[in-house]
Amino acid sequence: MTDQLSTPTATFADKPTLEGERIILRPVRAEEDLPMLRVMLQDPEVLKYTSNVYTPVAPEWDEAMEKHVVEWYSTRNEQTDRLDLIIVDRSTSRGVGEVVLNEWDEANRSCNLRICIGPDGRDRGFGTEAVRMATDHAIRALGLNRVSLGVYAFNGRGQRAYEKAGFKVEGVRRQVLRWGDQWIDDIDMAVLAEDWV
Ligand SMILES: CC(C)(COP(=O)(O)OP(=O)(O)OC[C@H]1O[C@@H](n2cnc3c(N)ncnc32)[C@H](O)[C@@H]1OP(=O)(O)O)[C@@H](O)C(=O)NCCC(=O)NCCS
Incomplete structure (x- = not known):
């Protein structure tokens, strides 16, 4: 089979600004992004769909939490094994969420993708566009062969x-999350370089 991989022009150490039709993906600016992150990280849907433990009540957003968040986001641009980008709505120039390529596996030329959009940015096509753009960057600029992700069945x-962005279901990890009194499956999805045209 022909190797579909492109020659890498970048690594995860490079923090690009990527221009899309309706959004821009750009490196984190912790101070500027903090108000958006504060809302996003306390949003009930974000907590529900991105957590790996059931949290009936959102954790209190106190000084220690804010300090931790500022420290985390202030150090994202120094990371060489992951790429964290803020999703910006082009029409307002405001950040609405983040998309991250992580779990870089150099030997097998693969990584994981995660995404999180706050309440103001959802259901406007931004998530689909951000996933397409980050995946395109992973495959074309970083020369990766595989980008995968997990999404809860609920x-x-x-x-x-993810399906609209080109990801295919590869399998189901059953009853991964205990959510209240329910068991929730985790769906594995991925895209390969050979599928990416
Ligand atoms: C998941 C997420 C990234 C999607 O991004 P988005 O910008 O809201 O989604 P889009 O507008 O690009 O596309 C959403 C699609 O899902 C459809 N949809 C919305 N609610 C749905 C539901 N309950 N069931 C099935 N489809 C649904 C929409 O109709 C749309 O499809 P369409 O264009 O065919 O009509 C974003 O909503 C988000 O970050 N949510 C909170 C945190 C989260 O879930 N993170 C991901 C964890 S894996």
């Missing part, structure tokens, strides 16, 4: 957005 919107 997150229909996430699954639909």
Whole structure:
């Protein structure tokens, strides 16, 4: 089979600004992005769909939490094994969420993708566009062969957005999350360089 991989022109150490039709993906600016992150990280849907433990009540957003968040986001641009980009709505120039390429596996030329959009940015096509742009960067600029992600079975919107972006379901990890009194499956999805045209 022909090797579909492109020659890498960048690594995860490079923090690009990527221009899309309706959004821009740009490196984190912790101070400027903090108000958006504060809202996003306390949003009930974000907590539900991105957490790996059931949290009936959102953790209190106190000084220690804010300090931790500022420290985390202030150090994202120094990381060489992951790429964290803020999703910016072009029409307002405001940040609405983040998309991250992480779990870089150099030997097998693969990584994981995660995404999180706050309440103001959802259901406007931004998630689909951000996933397409980050995946395109992973495959074309970083020369990766495989980008994968996990999405809980009760997150229909996430699954639909990933499917629209070109991801295919590869399998189901059953009863991964205990959510209240329910068991929730985790759906594995991925895209390969050979599928990416
Ligand atoms: C999941 C997420 C990234 C999707 O991004 P988005 O910008 O909201 O999604 P888009 O507008 O690009 O696409 C959503 C699609 O799902 C559909 N949809 C919405 N709710 C749905 C549901 N409950 N079940 C099935 N499809 C649904 C929409 O109709 C749309 O499809 P369409 O264009 O065919 O009509 C974003 O909503 C988000 O970050 N949510 C909170 C955190 C989260 O879930 N993160 C991902 C964890 S894996």
